Amino acid sequence: MNIGEASARSxxxxxxxxxxxSIGLIExxxxxxxxYRVYADDDVHTLRFVRRARDLGFSxxxxxxxxxxxxxxxxxxxxxxxxxxxxxxxxxxxxAALKAMAxxxxxxxxxxHGDHRPDCPILSDFAAATPARGKG
Amino acid sequence: MNIGEASARSxxxxxxxxxxxSIGLIExxxxxxxxYRVYADDDVHTLRFVRRARDLGFSxxxxxxxxxxxxxxxxxxxxxxxxxxxxxxxxxxxxAALKAMAxxxxxxxxxxHGDHRPDCPILSDFAAATPARGKG
DNA sequence: TATGGGGCTTCCCATCATGGGAAGGTCAAG
DNA sequence: CTTGACCTTCCCATGATGGGAAGCCCCATA
Numbered sequence: 001m002n003i004g005e006a007s008a009r010s011x012x013x014x015x016x017x018x019x020x021x022s023i024g025l026i027e028x029x030x031x032x033x034x035x036y037r038v039y040a041d042d043d044v045h046t047l048r049f050v051r052r053a054r055d056l057g058f059s060x061x062x063x064x065x066x067x068x069x070x071x072x073x074x075x076x077x078x079x080x081x082x083x084x085x086x087x088x089x090x091x092x093x094x095x096a097a098l099k100a101m102a103x104x105x106x107x108x109x110x111x112x113h114g115d116h117r118p119d120c121p122i123l124s125d126f127a128a129a130t131p132a133r134g135k136g
Numbered sequence: 137m138n139i140g141e142a143s144a145r146s147x148x149x150x151x152x153x154x155x156x157x158s159i160g161l162i163e164x165x166x167x168x169x170x171x172y173r174v175y176a177d178d179d180v181h182t183l184r185f186v187r188r189a190r191d192l193g194f195s196x197x198x199x200x201x202x203x204x205x206x207x208x209x210x211x212x213x214x215x216x217x218x219x220x221x222x223x224x225x226x227x228x229x230x231x232a233a234l235k236a237m238a239x240x241x242x243x244x245x246x247x248x249h250g251d252h253r254p255d256c257p258i259l260s261d262f263a264a265a266t267p268a269r270g271k272g
Numbered sequence: 273t274a275t276g277g278g279g280c281t282t283c284c285c286a287t288c289a290t291g292g293g294a295a296g297g298t299c300a301a302g
Numbered sequence: 303c304t305t306g307a308c309c310t311t312c313c314c315a316t317g318a319t320g321g322g323a324a325g326c327c328c329c330a331t332a
Contacts, residue, residue, distance in 0.1 A: 004308065011267025014309090015291065034298055036309055045263065052265035057237045060289075070259045080258050081250035084241055091238040098231035101193045102224050109224065114217035122216050123206045127181065129188035131147025140279065150280090151320065170327055172280055196318075 006039040010047030017047065025050065025064055057091055142175040146183030153183065161186065161200055193227055 007014045018037075020026045026046055029037045049070060053063040065083060069075050111121040143150045153173075156162045162182055165173045185206060189199040201219060205211045247257040 002309070009267070013290080016289080018311095019290080032298095032309095034309080036298080048265045048267060049262045051267060052262045054289090055237075056241055057234065066259070066262065070263065073254060075254055076252045077248050077254060077256040078250045078252065080256045081245055081248045084245045084248070084258050088238050088241050088245065091234045091241070095231045095234035095238065098193065098227045098234070101191075102227040102231065105192055105220055105224050105227070109217055109220045112213050112217045112220070114214045116212045116214065118209060118211055118213060120213040120216045122220050123202070126185045126188045126202065127206065129184045131145070131184060131187060138280070149319080152318080154282095155318080168280095168327095170280080172327080190318090 001039050001044075003037045003039065006037075006044055006047060009044045011051050012047045020047075020050065020060075023060070025060060025067070056087075058087060062087060137175050137180075139173045139175065142173075142180055142183060145180045147187045148183045156183075156186065156196075159196070161196060161203070192223075194223060198223060 001009075003014045003017055006012075007017060010017075012020075017026070021028050021037075026043070029039050029043055032038050046067070049067065050063055053066050054060075058066060062083065066080070069080050069083070105122070108122045108125050113119065137145075139150045139153055142148075143153060146153075148156075153162070157164050162179070165175050165179055168174050182203070185203065186199055189202050190196075194202060198219065202216070205216050205219070241258070244258045244261050249255065
């Protein structure tokens with residue numbers, strides 16, 4: 001199949017498929033006489049794997065490691081789990097950071113009248129901000 | 137003061153101060169005879185405001201809007217609150233998305249032995265993934 | 273006064289993952 | 303043979319930031 005069909009079947013854009021190939025994440029497929037990329041079902045399988053990893057927030061480099069583990073039938077599941085757990089921690093740390101921002105902002109917004117008056121504790125807080133020294 | 141001191145006082149790198157100036161987020165400061173940027177205390181104030189907004193996850197474009205509101209003494213606090221609330225929603229949506237990824241992955245990892253054996257439901261799930269069609 | 277080191281200037285490049293689009297070749301259907 | 307959809311490669315853009323080179327400037331010290 002051509003790249004368009006591989007894209008449709010895998011959920012990875014043609015643009016990205018070419019890019020993944022260029023950075024060596026996936027193998028270059030064979031080519032037709034006219035230099036069209038020709039994919040097999042197995043390639044679609046790989047692309048779906050990549051898509052799933054990306055959807056779960058793994059970077060392309062992490063995905064590369066996962067692919068290697070996937071292809072290595074003899075690897076210990078501990079290796080996979082270790083990578084996954086590390087990623088889970090990253091994800092949760094990022095989520096917590098975003099949540100902390102939201103909470104701070106929500107706190108400030110709670111004290112903002114939100115009417116026609118100009119006074120606003122949100123902007124006041126921003127204006128009073130000091131870098132890495134607390135509110136001294 | 138020179139850019140180095142403004143940077144130290146505001147917590148914004150010199151690199152970023154120049155960048156913010158280049159995109160019109162902050163006003164170009166006056167220059168010394170040798171073309172050095174010369175900042176006043178007020179400029180540091182503005183830089184701290186930007187820093188605070190960035191720390192709370194506002195994009196530079198959102199920060200630009202906040203700066204405009206800050207400088208507009210007559211604005212209604214409702215305008216600020218509206219912008220803030222929208223941002224809070226974005227932050228929480230992103231946090232929820234990250235948390236969902238972590239939960240999915242944690243669920244998969246819970247069923248992974250994590251020992252010397254090669255079987256791993258994490259990779260199995262990835263390999264079985266299908267794009268936007270459920271698990272058919 | 274000469275020198276050295278640190279700060280400043282501009283300019284270009286890299287990141288990460290992705291999309292847009294141009295210029296041109298190819299294929300299948302009419 | 304034309305038309306239109308597809309493919310190719312190549313370059314550019316995003317958002318926010320950092321790295322670093324080449325060259326000028328300023329101050330302190332010898």
